[in-house]
Structure formats: C-alpha cells, structure tokens
Amino acid sequence: MEIISEKKKGGSSRELELYFGPQHLGMIGNFSITLNVRGDRIVRAEANPGYLHRGFEKLMEGRSWIQNFPLVCRVNVIEPGSMEMVYSTAVENLAGVKVPPRGKYIRCIYLELSRIASHLFGLWAYSKTLGFETVGGWAMYHRDLILDLFEELTGGRVYNIYIWPGGVRRDLPEGFEERTKDVLHEIGEKVPDYNQTFFENRLFHERARGVGVVSREEAMNTGGTGQVLRATGLEYDIRKVEPYGVYDEIDWDVPTREDGDAYSRIMVVRDEMIESVHAIFKLFDKLPGGPVYNKIPNPFKWNIPEGETYVRLESSRGELGLYLASDGGRKPYRAHFRTPSYPHGLTILEKALAGESISDTGNIMISLYVTAPEIDR
Amino acid sequence: MVGMKIAGIIFSPIIGVITGLLLTGAARKMVARVEWRYGPPILQPVIDLIKLFFQRPPSHGKTFDYGLIASLAGSIVLVLFLPVGRLCPLSEGGGLLLITYLILIGPLGMALSGGEGANPYVSIGISRKLILSLGYEVTLLLILLSVMSEYDTISIFNVVRAQSENGWSLFSWPLVIPGLAYLLILPAILGVKPFDVASAPQEISSGPHVEYGGKYLALSKLEGGLSEFIGIALFVNLFLGGWSIPGSLHLPAGVLGVFLGVLVFLAKVAFVFSLNVTVSASFPRLRVEQAVKYLWSWPAFIGLVGLIIVSAL
Structure with a gap:
C-alpha cells in the first residue's frame, strides 16, 4: 500500500510512518499527526493542520461589525463564549463603548459557565483517549445540563451569540439564578464520584504521570499558556495578570501543579472547574441591578473610528488574543486571532510527543487541550 | 448416545456464537x-x-480470507471440546492439553489474515495481542496444571463431573487459589478493558479489525463473540462446576436434563461476563507493557503458589 513508507535505517531498527488522523478513531477534531515510530516509540511527530481552514480572518473583513458575531463564535466550537467576549471587547475598545456593571457580571457568569462546559467537553475527550468512556459519558451529560441553561438564556445551545458590544443581549430570565445553582449543585454532588472513578484511579495515574512532560522554560519559549503553563507551577492567568470583566472584584484562586506532565494538566483542569463553580456563586452574590447593556448606534450605519487594538483574555485552553484594526469604516480592516491551540498543537505537541509511546498520542494531545478549529480558523 | 453427540456437534457452536453475540449486546447496554x-x-x-x-467487501488475497476462516474454525473446534452444559460432543475424548493448543489458533489465524492486509495498525495490534497472550498464557498453563493435578485427569468432562459430586472448585481448598488467578487474568483473556490493548480504537484504530469490512468484519465479530464465550466457558467448567446446581439438587436425566444443564451453564457464563463488564466499565486502558507487567506479577504469582500448594497437598 502507498500510505506506508518504510525506511531502512540499518540493522533491525525500522522506522514506520503512521498517520494519526484525520481518519483515525483516536483523533478528536479535524487534525492529523504524522508519527515516525520505531517499535512502540515515537521518533518524530509532525502536526498537520489545515483540515478545517475556513478563512474567518479574511471573511471578517467583508462583514459589518455586528455581522461578524456569528463568525467569531465558530472559530472555536467547544467554547464560543470566550470568542464572543474577545471580539466584543475589541469592538468596544475601538468604538469607546462602556459596559454597565450588571452587564459585566452577567458576562463573567456566562463565561465561567462556558469554561465549565468546555472543560467537561475536554474531560470527555481526554477520558475517551484513555478508553475510559464511563467518566466521559458523565461529563457529556453534565455539559448538556449547562447547554440547557444556555438555551434558556440565549436561545442557542452551542453558538450562543450572547455577548454584544455594550453588554449582553438580554437580562437573566426569571428564576435563572436558582436553576443555575441547582445545576451546579447537581454537578458538584458528583465530584466525589468523578474523583473516585477517575482522578484518584490508579490506572489513570499510571497512564498520565510522567507522560508528555513540558518544562516551564519550554512552555514559555514556545508560547504555551493556560494549563500547559499552570501545570508547571506558574500562576499565570490573564484573569489575574490583566483582569477584565469583574474578575478583580471577586476572590478566587489560580490552581497550579508542579510536574508539567499530562496528569498535572488534567488535574489543573479539574481544579479550575471547581474554582469556576465557586466563582459563579460569588458573582451571583454580588450581582448588581441596573441595565445589562448600553445602547450602540444603528449597526447598519455604525462607523468605528480609525485605530487598532489588541485584546487578550483567559479562555478555557489558555491565552486568547485578538488584534483588530479599523480604518474608520463599517467593517474591520484587519482581524487576527492569537489562539492558544496554535502553539500547543503545532510546536509544543511535536516536542512533547517525541520519545513517547504511540499509545499516548491522544493522551498527550488532549492533555495539551488541542482544538483543531482554533488552529486553522 | 450417538444422537446426543451429533446434537452436541450441531448445537454447541450455535449456542456459543449466539451467547457471545447476545452477551456483547448486553454488555453494550450495561x-x-x-x-x-x-x-x-x-x-x-x-x-x-x-x-x-449482505455486503461485498474487497479482499486482500487468499491468505487474508483463509486466515480469518481458520481463526473462526479454530474457535468452533475449541467449543466442541468444551462441555456446554451437558452438551459435550468431543469433551470426553479431548482434554485440557488439547485446549491449550487450540486456544492459540484464533489469534494466530487473525494474525495470518491481518498481516496480509499490510496495514501498520494491524501489525501493531497483532503484536500487542501476541505480547498480551504471552502475559496470560503462562498463568493459564499454571492454572490448568493445578486443576489437572488436583483431579488427576486431563479430561475437562471428568473435572466437571467431579465438581457436580464434590462441590465447585472455586469454593474448595486449595483450588480456590488458581481460581482467583483465573479471575484476575480473565479480562485479559477476553480482551476487555483495562486489557483491550490489541483492539484499542483510540490508539491503533481498532488494530486487527481495521482492514476488515462487510463479510470479513462479520466473521471477525463472530470469532470475537465466540472467543469471549470460550474464555468464560473454560472458567465456568473448571471452577464453577459447569452444569451442576449448588446444594443437593440434581438435574433430571434425558433431554430435559440436557436442556436445563445448558441453561444453568449459560446463566453462570452471563454472571461471570457481567463481572468483567463491570471491571471494563470502571477502568481506563493500560499500556501494553503495563498490562504485561501486571499479568506477570500478581496473577502469575498466585497461579504459581496455587500450583505448589495443590501439588504439595
């Protein structure tokens, strides 16, 4: 068959070229990794992006400021909330629009809910790569409960388009706070079960400890952020470093681990979920009254003054940035995303895979939280 | 007696295949x-x-076809040598030693057939399967030796008959020790989690099955169901008393007795299978070297201790 290329390297050591994706049961997302393996060990790995390139950055130049919202949330499928937030903050910076306090709080509640949903999705993907569908099934069920909340709040389950320049589209519905708390309590009650079956499972420790180690220097040199950096013991979270929204008005912690391996990264994700749940309760406690958005001009005639801006925030996968420039017209002049999966999935993944067993390809990839649509855009 | 033998030859493999498939379905539901x-x-x-x-898949050559058929045929022959309840067409003639040979034909036929497909994932899957069998074969042999030396026979039929008179091996000293060892390696024999390294879908794209489609996939699924049935049937026969009912109850003679014996046997198979499904649902997959390391530590140790105690007593 043509797809196998075998290279004789003298003696009995034979290098095989394997394709992990895009047609592979272990691949999650439209992505592919070419693995050069010798025996069970990966000698070299090459990440091949581009299977989901939709040209969003160019498309955005052809649409008005408001019309871009359905595009930006599709840049990342698993956590569209942070995409809406980064784009609308950039538009607000350029246009000089202010957000009322209640709008800021609701935005943060919504962002933390989508962070939990995204982490649950990530937990599903991760446990599936280890062949542990049980916990994955639970995580998906709990994510669905949060999507139900989104459906009630915004009308959409996945692509919500809820955050808007000047605030959020509409106020919380009657009784939404209680229902959110009920859902969070329901998920919280299952945390001991999650711990017992997965996070404290000895086989999980054996599969994940010491696998795919990324040192702090390596991560910092190659653009690693989020869990990749926090798993090496560095308390780096944009919500703390450069607070946006109302993250500086509530008290919360940045969970970290020390070892920089797959285990540390997944444990950081677990701790973050718990921290997010606590943060939502604190945000609800402080939720002020008042309007949820400030009026913006007629979107069809909205010319934003010339200028450029760079906005960054902490998405569920790491630092998410957006460079947005306006030439004074009704459409963006240039948009460019800095997505966390780009360095994680292209440079760090290739380095982390070298020397590991082929059994751990998916394990390392998902622990780095590689989300293919985000890389390709 | 001859009629019973013919009935056994016809029905044993059918019961094996149907039970294997239904258990797979039940496992998916569970x-x-x-x-x-x-x-x-x-x-x-x-x-x-x-x-x-009903599908017409492409073939990769004669070895690809015959390897798969040989694998299925090996498993069917193996079922004939195992007592399925009181249906035991060839088990009086064959013995445990024959079973240790026949049990390898399934994986080897699969290896022959998969190797012809020349897909790298197939070769990785097959090498994993053979490494894993290396892990549990030693322990299995120790267990079979213990049973043979305790009952002084190599006939599996006599082992079951002895249990129906003297109580099940799993609850009698000293065979409880090899019984425990068998329970520990049973998930590896069945290839369920945490030992499904050979067919790990997320790692090697289902390994040996990756080149199969249509009829080939159907045959390999049949073989899979049958070999699951064999792994458990061997345990039930050796340690859970085959067709025998606990206590002083005895099955009636004649056709009704045979029918009831098969039902009792299948109930035990289903029970042991559900235990394995529970294990499989609560653990992630091991790496192949971790799996072999585990199989050569506790189960092999317990098996060895069992053999020493059985032969000393």
Missing part, C-alpha cells in the same frame, strides 16, 4: 447505563451481523 446513556438494543450485534453478511 456499559451505556453506567455512562448514563440509553444504549443500543441488546440484539444490535445480531442486526449488525446480518447487515454485514
């Missing part, structure tokens, strides 16, 4: 409930099989 899903109907594997047999 696992789905553990994962808070509804899951497919229990008959889904049978429905899939019927559909697959």
